[in-house]
Amino acid sequence: MDIAITWNVREARGDWPIVSGDLALDNPLRSAVMVSLFTDRVAPDQPSSDDAAVGIQSPTGPTGSATADRRGWWGDAFADLPIGSRLWQLRRAVKVGTRAIPREIEDICSEALQWLVDDGVASSVTVSAWWNPTVRTMAEFSITITEPGNSTPQVFKFSWAWEGLT
Structure with missing residues (x-):
């Protein structure tokens, strides 16, 4: 077991329940998924073409300003692979069509969870994203x-909401 x-969802933060x-x-795999998805990974210097397609731009502005913040954890400066995900960058995304942002969510989550496969914790990780049919901004x-040696997969479901997204 793990913490x-x-x-x-409303406050976009995690907490440890007492x-x-x-x-x-809780289930240690669930805890690993939560940390992997909801810890801010450092943003790349240049966005990928999929990032750009949903309006994610390179951090800009003077050093130390909020617009130049690439976030991430300071300990990643000493790691080969940063922890966390870039889901936080979707705050800058623009809803264009019905598929671009769900596809970006799938890519970001797959990137954040790839370590599970690389480290042998999981034999496969599949991500599927879609718009909530009743809440247009979610x-x-x-x-x-x-997991290796287990034919029954574990499924974890999450939501991600935007303020002001139309």
């Missing part, structure tokens, strides 16, 4: 992970 992490005066426990996505 449980609950995700608050049960009977102690940290709640995308939903599922992560399906199959």
Whole structure:
């Protein structure tokens, strides 16, 4: 078991729940997925063509300004592969058509979770994203992970909402 992490969609943050005066426990794979998806990965210097297609731009502005912030964890400066995901960059995304942002979510989540396969924690990771049919500013996505030696995959579902997205 691992420390449980609950995700608050409205506040876009995770928290450690307390049960009977102690940290709640949860599935360790779920905890790894939560940290991988909802920790801010450093943004690349240049966005990919898929990033640019949804309006994600390179961080710009004077050094130290909010617009120049590439985020990420300081410890990644010493790592071969940064932790977390670039889901935070979708705050800058523009909804164009019905498929571009869900496709970008799938790419970002796959990038963030690739370490599970590389490290042998999972034999496969599949991501599927779509727009919520009733809330136009909310995308939903599922992560399906199959562990080595286990034919029954685990499925984790999440939502991501934007303010002011039309």
